[in-house]
Amino acid sequence: MSNKQEKANAYWKENLKYLCILLSIWFAVSYGAGILFKEALDTIQIGGFKLGFWFAQQGSIYVFVILIFVYVRLMNKLDKKYGYDE
Amino acid sequence: MSVQTWTYILVGITFALYIGIAIWSRAGSTKEFYVAGGGVSPLANGMATAADWMSAASFISMAGIIAFAGYDGSVYLMGWTGGYVLLALLLAPYLRKFGKFTVPDFIGDRYYSNTARLVAVVCALLVSFTYVAGQMQGVGLVFSRFLEVDMTTGVIIGMVIVLFYAVLGGMKGITYTQVAQYCVLIFAFMVPAIFISFQMTGNPIPQLGMGSTLNDGSGMFLLDKLDGLSSALGFDEYTSGSKSMTDVFAITLALMVGTAGLPHVIVRFFTVKRVKDARKSAGWALLLIAILYTTAPAVAVFARTNMIETVNNKPYSEVPEWFSKWEITELISFNDKNGDGRIQYVADEKTNELYVNRDIMVLANPEIANLPAWVIALVAAGGLAAALSTAAGLLLVISSSVSHDLIKKVFVPNITEKGELWAARGAATVAVVIAGYFGINPPGFVAAVVALAFGLAAASFFPAIVLGIFYKKMNKEGAIAGMVVGILLMLFYMLKFKFGIFDGGKAAVAGLKANWWFGISPEGFGSVAMIVNFIVSIVVMKFTPEPPKNVQEIVEDIRVPSGAGEATGH
Numbered sequence: 001m002s003n004k005q006e007k008a009n010a011y012w013k014e015n016l017k018y019l020c021i022l023l024s025i026w027f028a029v030s031y032g033a034g035i036l037f038k039e040a041l042d043t044i045q046i047g048g049f050k051l052g053f054w055f056a057q058q059g060s061i062y063v064f065v066i067l068i069f070v071y072v073r074l075m076n077k078l079d080k081k082y083g084y085d086e
Numbered sequence: 087m088s089v090q091t092w093t094y095i096l097v098g099i100t101f102a103l104y105i106g107i108a109i110w111s112r113a114g115s116t117k118e119f120y121v122a123g124g125g126v127s128p129l130a131n132g133m134a135t136a137a138d139w140m141s142a143a144s145f146i147s148m149a150g151i152i153a154f155a156g157y158d159g160s161v162y163l164m165g166w167t168g169g170y171v172l173l174a175l176l177l178a179p180y181l182r183k184f185g186k187f188t189v190p191d192f193i194g195d196r197y198y199s200n201t202a203r204l205v206a207v208v209c210a211l212l213v214s215f216t217y218v219a220g221q222m223q224g225v226g227l228v229f230s231r232f233l234e235v236d237m238t239t240g241v242i243i244g245m246v247i248v249l250f251y252a253v254l255g256g257m258k259g260i261t262y263t264q265v266a267q268y269c270v271l272i273f274a275f276m277v278p279a280i281f282i283s284f285q286m287t288g289n290p291i292p293q294l295g296m297g298s299t300l301n302d303g304s305g306m307f308l309l310d311k312l313d314g315l316s317s318a319l320g321f322d323e324y325t326s327g328s329k330s331m332t333d334v335f336a337i338t339l340a341l342m343v344g345t346a347g348l349p350h351v352i353v354r355f356f357t358v359k360r361v362k363d364a365r366k367s368a369g370w371a372l373l374l375i376a377i378l379y380t381t382a383p384a385v386a387v388f389a390r391t392n393m394i395e396t397v398n399n400k401p402y403s404e405v406p407e408w409f410s411k412w413e414i415t416e417l418i419s420f421n422d423k424n425g426d427g428r429i430q431y432v433a434d435e436k437t438n439e440l441y442v443n444r445d446i447m448v449l450a451n452p453e454i455a456n457l458p459a460w461v462i463a464l465v466a467a468g469g470l471a472a473a474l475s476t477a478a479g480l481l482l483v484i485s486s487s488v489s490h491d492l493i494k495k496v497f498v499p500n501i502t503e504k505g506e507l508w509a510a511r512g513a514a515t516v517a518v519v520i521a522g523y524f525g526i527n528p529p530g531f532v533a534a535v536v537a538l539a540f541g542l543a544a545a546s547f548f549p550a551i552v553l554g555i556f557y558k559k560m561n562k563e564g565a566i567a568g569m570v571v572g573i574l575l576m577l578f579y580m581l582k583f584k585f586g587i588f589d590g591g592k593a594a595v596a597g598l599k600a601n602w603w604f605g606i607s608p609e610g611f612g613s614v615a616m617i618v619n620f621i622v623s624i625v626v627m628k629f630t631p632e633p634p635k636n637v638q639e640i641v642e643d644i645r646v647p648s649g650a651g652e653a654t655g656h
Contacts, residue, residue: 050309053325057157060163061376064168071174072174079647084646085647
């Protein structure tokens, strides 16, 4: 296997690792906190918000935005590390 | 000045702006027509994507739907934003690297098959046409309610405007008008929300106001008050909802995956220069969408509370002016069943005397809260911006599917650049006329079919694209089998449980609820069909030949971001 090929494979592996982590968080805040564990979290109240309800209607959306920008940063760094940035 | 005058002024100014931009950004080549020349900045593309995505439904209907559904409305909030995470992480960068003009382009090339391309074209056309008819209807509604022209005239005015900038400017014209439309629609949505939030809670930020205490000196939390009001009238508690957990889960998933698979959203990411710009503009797009999507649930809470407080148990003779005004449009109506002259608004259908259309929650909200005339007029301009921007994006998908994917790639491969550009313009014109026709004569099933569009996108495009990128060995047999089985299963489920076709028509639909598979509604079934698509694709692939070497090399190539070059049609 050529050097170029190895580099591409290593890059892809790290990319997949990031995807797994970020998508786990994506799943946890929406399907986890907003749906599956909503009832349990609703017993906690912050201000006027029951926590489960807040995740479903506000919190998950904020986390989604943050996730994409974190991904952008991670990938820009990764591109640089492997010399794929232009 | 009256609301009417303000509306004419604001709508007039915004329309003049859109036309001005269209003239300034005419498309001179197919590349400019399909992908705006490929040099759009990430922020501009983010704004355009946000306007493209937020339709008349997001602007006019969503807050109202949530106001009446409470917690159950969360499926739309999470579903229509969470899809962008999938889009940014799993699709956009790789499709940009692939560097073609359309989604069927990717499917056709990645699966080395014109059959796959045709399946994708059919899906793209089906999804886009159902959507665009809804937008035209939205344009007509805003015109007829705010400017008192009749609906047909309203739709025709809308058609002419969209035709003008979509046909002339293609993607380039659409992109820069969408940037302007985003500004108009977000301003129009936020101003009344901020006013009302401040009025009700003393906190000008609606997202926080929603969780604050009321301004009336009671010290009670707004949400607790609304929960109390809802239970007292026999509704489910606002923050609890009534759908089953399985169904909420399935609908959210179907909407997320469907969003990520919608062709008019995906093509926006072909317009930026580099792969890293595609990632970044997905971030901008979601941030800009989130401004509206986190405000909408707050507007829902304000509006619902306001409405119950203003009209429930009040004598009909003393209703405020807005009530009588919206009664004319039949968006709100009162039927004094017990003859006591008072309005009883309760959950029980037998004694409930008030009918409220959900759209009124955004359209009439500024009036209910007694806001100044220019704020009310602003809502009209915002609704039009939302509907027109989405309609234009969809028309472009339709025209490029016809001129590029069908005419150039399948039927007349040696068509000249100029010929293709004219074909694209012709297709856009025909599409506008058809969309306008459906806007004026809406088939009764529009709303149902829009839900179907998400299911279809989830069941067809999403698995095919994701497998195309992440599973090098996925072959054409697997992908085509998966798409066909996914779509047919989704169609079957919708026809059976949404239209009751196999059990004696619409009347049977309610009775079939008990037979839903796994307790999942037709709206949520797209997630099941998507999973079936994945399984079928992988099983069929195991028994059929590997894709050719050069295709596997293409997959390797789209996984690394450098050397994306410019989008090409060849």
